[in-house]
Amino acid sequence: MSKRIVLIGGGGFIGHNLALELNRLGNDVTIIDFLSINNFTTLLADSSRIFALYRKMLLERFDMLQWVKVPIFPVDARDYHQLSLAVAKIKPDVIIHLAAVAHIDRSNKDPYSTFDHSYRTLENALDVARALETPHFIFFSSSTAYGNFSAPVLDETAHCSPFGIYGTLKLNGENSVISHNQVFDLPYTIIRPCALYGPRCISGRVIQKFIEAGLAGEDINIQGDGKDREDFTYIADLIDGVVRIIDQPENSIGEIFNITAGEARGIGELAFHVKQHFPETTITYSDRDNMKPMRGTLSVEKAKRMLGYSPKYTLEKGLEEYIDWYRGFWPKEMGGKWTERNKVA
Numbered sequence: 001m002s003k004r005i006v007l008i009g010g011g012g013f014i015g016h017n018l019a020l021e022l023n024r025l026g027n028d029v030t031i032i033d034f035l036s037i038n039n040f041t042t043l044l045a046d047s048s049r050i051f052a053l054y055r056k057m058l059l060e061r062f063d064m065l066q067w068v069k070v071p072i073f074p075v076d077a078r079d080y081h082q083l084s085l086a087v088a089k090i091k092p093d094v095i096i097h098l099a100a101v102a103h104i105d106r107s108n109k110d111p112y113s114t115f116d117h118s119y120r121t122l123e124n125a126l127d128v129a130r131a132l133e134t135p136h137f138i139f140f141s142s143s144t145a146y147g148n149f150s151a152p153v154l155d156e157t158a159h160c161s162p163f164g165i166y167g168t169l170k171l172n173g174e175n176s177v178i179s180h181n182q183v184f185d186l187p188y189t190i191i192r193p194c195a196l197y198g199p200r201c202i203s204g205r206v207i208q209k210f211i212e213a214g215l216a217g218e219d220i221n222i223q224g225d226g227k228d229r230e231d232f233t234y235i236a237d238l239i240d241g242v243v244r245i246i247d248q249p250e251n252s253i254g255e256i257f258n259i260t261a262g263e264a265r266g267i268g269e270l271a272f273h274v275k276q277h278f279p280e281t282t283i284t285y286s287d288r289d290n291m292k293p294m295r296g297t298l299s300v301e302k303a304k305r306m307l308g309y310s311p312k313y314t315l316e317k318g319l320e321e322y323i324d325w326y327r328g329f330w331p332k333e334m335g336g337k338w339t340e341r342n343k344v345a
């Protein structure tokens with residue numbers, strides 16, 4: 001069924017991919033994003049070559065969205081009145097909240113801004129949703145809400161004990177969403193994704209860094225001993241899960257879902273697989289970032305049972321598709337050493 005869907009923070013990596021798919025499926029999709037966090041404004045101040053490449057990726061995102069006529073409202077979701085006016089005009093059936101400083105390191109470096117963009121935007125969105133009696137509010141939480149994994153596989157009933165700014169704000173966000181249901185009957189779904197990767201991502205997470213190292217002929221550097229594990233999830237699987245959540249409100253409302261590949265893999269194993277694509281690279285090691293939680297597999301049994309979710313991308317398959325895309329995007333004249341990688345404003 002065609003629905004009016006608003007994506008707050010929809011100009012980001014997940015949001016634009018989700019908007020394209022929801023649009024393809026015949027929904028009426030609108031993006032609200034002021035493009036200033038991990039987006040155009042962030043990149044404008046930096047003249048490094050990798051940021052020039054990321055700007056190209058952003059342009060491609062917006063070309064693709066414009067091509068299929070998905071509108072983008074450049075509204076700062078911290079501004080309640082602007083957000084309220086923009087969403088009220090649309091009167092959506094579904095509001096999806098994605099806006100955030102979506103990065104563990106960056107959140108810890110700038111808690112104030114993280115609170116503002118992740119939590120204040122959420123409170124504003126919740127208030128707008130309850131005022132408009134929006135039939136379905138979807139919040140993007142994170143696997144970091146669990147904190148250090150207490151077992152190799154966690155399902156949604158596991159105790160959440162986050163540490164650091166990012167995971168803590170995500171769990172606070174979940175509680176705020178649930179409290180709006182308790183007080184105002186707001187119908188909601190909470191999604192806990194993990195370690196997404198895929199085309200047009202500019203976030204510089206580990207898979208992207210490893211592939212860029214391979215493309216530039218640099219070392220693949222593992223932080224730690226390579227035994228850390230993450231439930232790496234290809235973007236197409238996540239999008240499929242979200243589409244199911246939207247299409248099956250009778251099964252998804254009032255629920256929390258892990259939506260991941262459902263199989264954690266080691267960082268050392270990841271490096272090995274990336275190296276298969278770039279045999280000339282060397283794997284090196286440096287200190288682990290101890291603010292990263294120790295993670296494992298997020299069980300997707302609940303999503304399988306209730307939504308018919310069935311992830312299709314193993315790490316090997318996802319890497320193949322992503323590397324293929326990145327090779328096509330990587331400008332030939334840019335071969336060689338790029339020294340300013342991942343410098344973030």
Ligand SMILES: NC(=O)c1ccc[n+]([C@@H]2O[C@H](COP(=O)([O-])OP(=O)(O)OC[C@H]3O[C@@H](n4cnc5c(N)ncnc54)[C@H](O)[C@@H]3O)[C@@H](O)[C@H]2O)c1
Nearest residue numbers: 009011012013014034036037038077099100102117195196
């Ligand atoms: N990518 C992952 O691996 C991952 C994993 C778990 C959870 N998540 C969550 O999913 C959501 C989307 O992640 P992403 O990877 O697409 O991040 P992203 O950084 O690519 O996108 C976030 C978007 O939010 C926008 N935004 C931030 N503050 C805003 C504001 N005040 N007003 C309007 N827009 C604003 C930014 O401009 C950006 O386009 C986030 O909430 C993130 O925490 C992501």
